[in-house]
Amino acid sequence: MGNINIIKLAEELNLSKSTVSRAFRGGSDINPQTREKILARAKELNFLPNHHASNLRNQKSKTIAVIVPEIANNFFSKAINGIEKVAKDKSYHVLIYLTDDDFQKEVAFVTNLSNGRVDGIIMSVSGEDQDHSYLQVLKRKKIPLVFFDRTYEDVETARVTTNDYQSSFEATEHLIKSGCKKVAYLVVNKNLSIGKTRMQGYIDALKKNNIPFDDHLVIDCSNELEKNKVILRNLFETLKPDGVFASVERLAIASYYVCHAMNISIPDDVKVIGFSSLEISPLLNPSLSTITQPAYKMGERAAELLFEILEKHEEEKEFITRNIVLDSELIQRQSSSLEPVAIR
Amino acid sequence: MGNINIIKLAEELNLSKSTVSRAFRGGSDINPQTREKILARAKELNFLPNHHASNLRNQKSKTIAVIVPEIANNFFSKAINGIEKVAKDKSYHVLIYLTDDDFQKEVAFVTNLSNGRVDGIIMSVSGEDQDHSYLQVLKRKKIPLVFFDRTYEDVETARVTTNDYQSSFEATEHLIKSGCKKVAYLVVNKNLSIGKTRMQGYIDALKKNNIPFDDHLVIDCSNELEKNKVILRNLFETLKPDGVFASVERLAIASYYVCHAMNISIPDDVKVIGFSSLEISPLLNPSLSTITQPAYKMGERAAELLFEILEKHEEEKEFITRNIVLDSELIQRQSSSLEPVAIR
DNA sequence: TTGTAAGCGTTATCAT
DNA sequence: ATGATAACGCTTACAA
Numbered sequence: 001m002g003n004i005n006i007i008k009l010a011e012e013l014n015l016s017k018s019t020v021s022r023a024f025r026g027g028s029d030i031n032p033q034t035r036e037k038i039l040a041r042a043k044e045l046n047f048l049p050n051h052h053a054s055n056l057r058n059q060k061s062k063t064i065a066v067i068v069p070e071i072a073n074n075f076f077s078k079a080i081n082g083i084e085k086v087a088k089d090k091s092y093h094v095l096i097y098l099t100d101d102d103f104q105k106e107v108a109f110v111t112n113l114s115n116g117r118v119d120g121i122i123m124s125v126s127g128e129d130q131d132h133s134y135l136q137v138l139k140r141k142k143i144p145l146v147f148f149d150r151t152y153e154d155v156e157t158a159r160v161t162t163n164d165y166q167s168s169f170e171a172t173e174h175l176i177k178s179g180c181k182k183v184a185y186l187v188v189n190k191n192l193s194i195g196k197t198r199m200q201g202y203i204d205a206l207k208k209n210n211i212p213f214d215d216h217l218v219i220d221c222s223n224e225l226e227k228n229k230v231i232l233r234n235l236f237e238t239l240k241p242d243g244v245f246a247s248v249e250r251l252a253i254a255s256y257y258v259c260h261a262m263n264i265s266i267p268d269d270v271k272v273i274g275f276s277s278l279e280i281s282p283l284l285n286p287s288l289s290t291i292t293q294p295a296y297k298m299g300e301r302a303a304e305l306l307f308e309i310l311e312k313h314e315e316e317k318e319f320i321t322r323n324i325v326l327d328s329e330l331i332q333r334q335s336s337s338l339e340p341v342a343i344r
Numbered sequence: 345m346g347n348i349n350i351i352k353l354a355e356e357l358n359l360s361k362s363t364v365s366r367a368f369r370g371g372s373d374i375n376p377q378t379r380e381k382i383l384a385r386a387k388e389l390n391f392l393p394n395h396h397a398s399n400l401r402n403q404k405s406k407t408i409a410v411i412v413p414e415i416a417n418n419f420f421s422k423a424i425n426g427i428e429k430v431a432k433d434k435s436y437h438v439l440i441y442l443t444d445d446d447f448q449k450e451v452a453f454v455t456n457l458s459n460g461r462v463d464g465i466i467m468s469v470s471g472e473d474q475d476h477s478y479l480q481v482l483k484r485k486k487i488p489l490v491f492f493d494r495t496y497e498d499v500e501t502a503r504v505t506t507n508d509y510q511s512s513f514e515a516t517e518h519l520i521k522s523g524c525k526k527v528a529y530l531v532v533n534k535n536l537s538i539g540k541t542r543m544q545g546y547i548d549a550l551k552k553n554n555i556p557f558d559d560h561l562v563i564d565c566s567n568e569l570e571k572n573k574v575i576l577r578n579l580f581e582t583l584k585p586d587g588v589f590a591s592v593e594r595l596a597i598a599s600y601y602v603c604h605a606m607n608i609s610i611p612d613d614v615k616v617i618g619f620s621s622l623e624i625s626p627l628l629n630p631s632l633s634t635i636t637q638p639a640y641k642m643g644e645r646a647a648e649l650l651f652e653i654l655e656k657h658e659e660e661k662e663f664i665t666r667n668i669v670l671d672s673e674l675i676q677r678q679s680s681s682l683e684p685v686a687i688r
Numbered sequence: 689t690t691g692t693a694a695g696c697g698t699t700a701t702c703a704t
Numbered sequence: 705a706t707g708a709t710a711a712c713g714c715t716t717a718c719a720a
Contacts, residue, residue, distance in 0.1 A: 005697055016707045021699055031705055046481045048459035052400040053697035056712050061396065063439075071428070072640075077421040084415070084442050088449075093461070095407075096440050098428050105432075115392035116713095117437070137390045256627050278624075283600050285629030296416075349713055360691045365715055375689055397713035400696050460697095692719075697712105704707075 004047045013041060024049050060119050063093040064306060067109050067123040069101045069150070074249065074277035075295045076124070079148065082299025083122060090307055092119075101223060103127025107134050114141050120306045122299075124150040128192040144309040144320075148302040149293070150194050158309065160302040160324045164194060167291045167328040168201025171273050172245055174289075174330065176209045178271055178338045180243030184217045184235060186251040186274075198247045198275070217241060221251055228254035229261075236262055236270070243336075246274030252288060271336040275328075286334035293328045301326065348391050357385060368393050399460075407437040408650060409457050411467040413445045413494070418593065418621035419639045420468070423492065426643025427466060434651055436463075445567060447471025451478050458485050464650045466643075468494040472536040488653040488664075492646040493637070494538050502653065504646040504668045508538060511635045511672040512545025515617050516589055518633075518674065520553045522615055522682045524587030528561045528579060530595040530618075542591045542619070561585060565595055572598035573605075580606055580614070587680075590618030596632060615680040619672075630678035637672045645670065 010017040015034070022030045023038035042048070055061045066083055068076045080096065087094045095118060099105045106126045113121060114137045121143060132152050138145050147159040175183050185202045187195045199218065206213050219235055221228045232254055235241065246252035252274030259266050266272050266286055273289040281288040301324050309320050354361040359378070366374040367382035386392070399405045410427055412420045424440065431438045439462060443449040450470045457465060458481045465487060476496050482489050491503040519527050529546045531539045543562065550557050563579055565572045576598055579585065590596035596618030603610050610616050610630055617633040625632040645668050653664050 006699095007697075017697090018699080018708075019706055021697095022706085025699080029705065034705080046455075046458060046484065048456070049699095050400070050697050051459050051461040052396045052405065053712090054699075056394070056396040056400050056696090056714085057698045057700085059712070070425070071415075072418070072422045072425045074416070078416045080440070081414070081416045081442065084440060088442070094440050096424070096428060096438050098425065098432070111390075112392070114390060115395050117395040140390065253624055253627070256624075260627070280597055280600075280622075280624075280628070283597065283604070283629060284624070284627050285631075287629075350715095351713075361713090362692075362715075363690055365713095366690085369715080373689065378689080393715095394713050397696090398715075400698085401713085401715050403696075690720085692717100694715105694717090696714085699711090701710085702708090704705100 004045055006049060009038070009042060009045070009047060013038060021049070055116075059116070061093075061117060062091065063095060063118045064303075065095040065097060065109070065113050065118045065121045067097045067099060067106060067121060069099050069124060069126050071096070071098055074279070075149070075293060078277055078295035079124075079299035079302070082296040082301075083303040084299075086300055086303035086307065092307075099126045101126045103130050110134060111137065114138060114143060116141075118143065120144045120146070120310055122146045122148060122302050122306055124148050125152055125192075126150070128152065128189065142314060144306060146302045146306045146309075148298050150192060153193050156321050158305050158320050158322050158324075160298050160305065160326065162293045162298070162326050162328045164197040164328070165201040167275075167330060168198040168245070168247075169205045170201075170330050171289075171291050172202045172205035173209065174332065175243040175245060175271055175273060175336060176205065176211065178243075178267075178336050180241075180271055181211065182214075182217065182239070182241045183211075183243035183245055184219055184239065184241035186219050186221055186232075186244060186246045186248075186255070188221055188223060188248055188251070190218070190220060195247060202245055221254070223250070225250070225254055225257070229258055232258040233262065236264060241270060243271045244273070246272065246276075249274060249276040249278060252276055252290075256284065256288075266335050267337050273336045281331070282333060284335075286337075289333045289336035290331050291328050292331060294326050297326060348389055350393060353382070353386060353389070353391060357382060365393070403460070404463050405437075405461060406435065407439060407462045408647075409439040409441060409453070409462045409465045411441045411443060411450060411453050411465060413443050413468060413470050415440070415442055418623070419493070419637060422621055422639035423468075423643035423646070426640040426645075427647040428643075430644055430647035430651065436651075443470045445470045447474050454478060455481065458482060458487060460485075462487065464488045464490070464654055466490045466492060466646050466650055468492050469496055469536075470494070472496065472533065486658060488650060490646045490650045490653075492642050494536060497537050500665050502649050502664050502666050502668075504642050504649060504670065506637045506642070506670050506672045508541040508672070509545040511619075511674060512542040512589070512591075513549045514545075514674050515633075515635050516546045516549035517553065518676065519587040519589060519615055519617060519680055520549065520555065522587075522611070522680050524585075524615055525555065526558075526561065526583070526585045527555075527587035527589055528563055528583065528585035530563050530565055530576075530588060530590045530592075530599070532565055532567060532592055532595070534562070534564060539591060546589055565598070567594070569594070569598055569601070573602055576602040577606065580608060586614055588614055588616045588618075590616065590620075593618060593620040593622060596620055596634075600628065600632075610679050611681050617680045625675070626677060628679075630681075633677045633680035634675050635672050636675060638670050641670055 010020045023035045097109045145157045276290040354364045367379045441453045489501045620634040621639045
């Protein structure tokens, strides 16, 4: 099936395959004219050195993996955008894996990636309360790992996060200053470090403002909109909070749906604020107050950090466990406003 | 650096490397007990056969590439979600490439992928009015290509699209029936097949309803929000349309921003409808009427189609140029409503 | 059922 | 500046 390769190209040009190989490696030990001739003919034939052969020979893949819980989500898609940008600049390739928040899939992906397929991994994790020792393989195989946003605290590795505690504290305090006395905290998984950190900010802000912390106001939600609607409807019917702090975007959205359906006015009856990377928060009815993480930037920094590690020599790699912390932005809009809603 | 491989594992177990290899290939020609022993020891050592070596030997990569203009966009991130799902089920890996709507990058990616790195490509294209012959390489190298959503009409290959003409026709007619006499059509690139098809639906709907088509009402926009704001502000100041049909989501959003800023009431002063995959269209102020493409489904179908081709024998591959057309959904909400806006 | 050996396409080392 | 050759780690006829 006449597939071209370096050998055939060499024969055709009456050269040795080493010379042809050199032409592609950009090395200096080749006559520029020979080089041109080879490259010209290669272009005609649409020939490029086989990727797997090079990688096998070189023991590296010029590929990184990104493992995230989901992608149809503004935060993660923007972060991936940032990662891809950096990878593209470095001529690296990016593999995407979605865990669907299933720890088993996370383990399966990582395990599968330890066979030389990738040079490094960027991950936002899924199973806080699980056994994380499966990540040891990566250390043994010298495959660097960078966590972003959702991390395992018991794993020593590089990471890029945001100032979640501080943001949550400020967001909660903002609700209180806007008049809320009974703020519910909505969370998807209390046990994920990110849920814990954000919750602590919430708790401490209450404390500082002399509002007793009430366990019942911490609402454990799901990833499914319909389930969340049921949960939140129940919340608004029984506990009647006057403020809602959504620790992830989808819970702010769910709150909106439920309030609209129940004829509860935001912000007159209940004020809402949430972590969110939604660009159109200003266009919601009412516009949504958000804590916005620098999603693109986080992806970018995570990728830069990974490449920094990859460019080190083998021996130093394991010493890099830097934690880059970026600032989120608290943006106050109508949903948490003290003033009555001004339409438009 | 004591890296394990099939040979060392074989030596350790006093077997030949072929036997060890067989244990991993699931083939039947191996004693189940030997097999177990090998797999057990491999697991202990976290050993998996080297990916590049296998691929080199097998001449395939178990990897597909997805090339899209952008990812921080509901349509594409959902489509990728669908693709990844199918790939995961097939134990395939997914590479992501973002062209940023730059034809040169598209060419570079495809060209680079023709060296055996991937078994197939799924793409949503960027450069309608360019020379598409660069895609010929794929045909020669027998790398199947599936277009989705944005396609090149002059390229013979499999594709997954939606009934754009029909949807656009209906959307435009819906605006007319809601009382619009002067409907602007917002487009990012008139020359992309998708823009042309959608525009034709718009034009024909006007014609059928005896509204003369006015070229000035076809507004060429950009991908950047700020530029679009300027363009649309000018539109609303000068031509004062009473209806706006946004051929892509970001233009509907931009219209909202401008109308809010200019104190133009949607839908009282101007009605808006747009192609959009935004899940929270119902929560916008006012809720946005949309033509919603089955983004996830499109990704899923595109991937299924690609695998169908991959599973064929070499000879048949090129004959598959099927075009799968899925239906979009027209969802009428307040932004195009005849009734005065009911708050909530 | 297991072993032997050739070959997948490249690159780096060592000669020339 | 170019060529010969030995890996890289795996799979699959073919042989035993």
